[in-house]
């Protein structure tokens with residue numbers, strides 16, 4: 001199957017014409033019934049772009065969209081709290097807790113990231129007293145988070161199940177069998193707030209990467225996410241589609257598929273430098289002790305892949321440069337556009353004027 005490099009639509013961003021990459025839309029309703037055409041389609045999406053929209057507008061899916069609206073309201077309240085309140089426990093574990101703005105490298109050279117994030121893991125929300133900052137530790141907020149996680153779990157498991165079927169996997173070999181609900185995993189709900197970042201900012205965006213996860217289910221109503229589909233040189237935007245989540249394959253599923261699936265490279269830039277951007281990413285991850293062969297040819301556990309890659313994410317730019325490139329990009333090969341780490345011209349002009 002040919003890679004997706006065709007550009008039919010563009011958008012103006014910081015004085016440049018940038019692609020808006022077309023992505024296929026998979027129907028959640030049809031996947032629920034394992035309709036053969038939809039099962040084939042989701043397989044094709046994973047083998048080519050590694051990204052697709054999940055249309056959740058039918059009656060089974062729209063309840064999850066409502067859950068995400070409630071989560072966004074919760075996030076806006078949480079992120080408005082003081083740093084002290086938000087950071088009460090700091091980052092308890094890589095998949096649990098709060099990360100302030102600037103914890104990782106940013107999207108352009110010599111910058112730090114431009115987002116803060118609170119992660120609540122699926123395992124943690126089920127504990128009697130989950131580790132949550134006091135501002136969220138009330139029954140209404142905990143219910144909102146729990147409902148959100150449960151809905152995302154059903155949606156991602158539905159996709160995973162269709163992929164097992166499409167790959168002809170049976171019994172214990174099916175992907176779901178390494179994602180059992182009662183087994184420990186680093187599956188988590190990441191709630192992100194990108195601060196307004198004029199491009200002169202030292203804190204800007206989200207560095208380019210592939211996801212550690214099996215599948216990522218992303219909810220955002222705002223522009224900013226860019227992908228570089230396999231075979232494409234340039235980063236281009238993903239249009240947020242009302243009623244649709246954005247789904248991408250992560251490294252773990254790429255490895256489990258024997259490298260047949262694409263773990264697409266992506267990043268986040270400030271589309272509108274004056275706006276606050278909110279996004280919710282559910283990272284469905286394999287059970288910690290699941291084994292796979294990674295991009296370095298090592299036979300390792302999902303837990304080890306997660307921990308090593310998380311360390312690479314949070315390492316300094318110099319440290320990242322020394323790590324095997326497979327860490328940040330899951331072994332995906334890329335043809336780099338030399339401009340991609342340079343703040344765009346308009347941004348630099350602003351910097352000169354300021």
Ligand SMILES: O=C(O)CCC(=O)C(=O)O
Pocket residue numbers: 190192206211218220224225266267268279281
């Ligand atoms: O905020 C977004 O739109 C994407 C975030 C992302 O790529 C991630 O958290 O892995």
Ligand SMILES: [Fe+2]
Pocket residue numbers: 209210211266
């Ligand atoms: Fe990501």
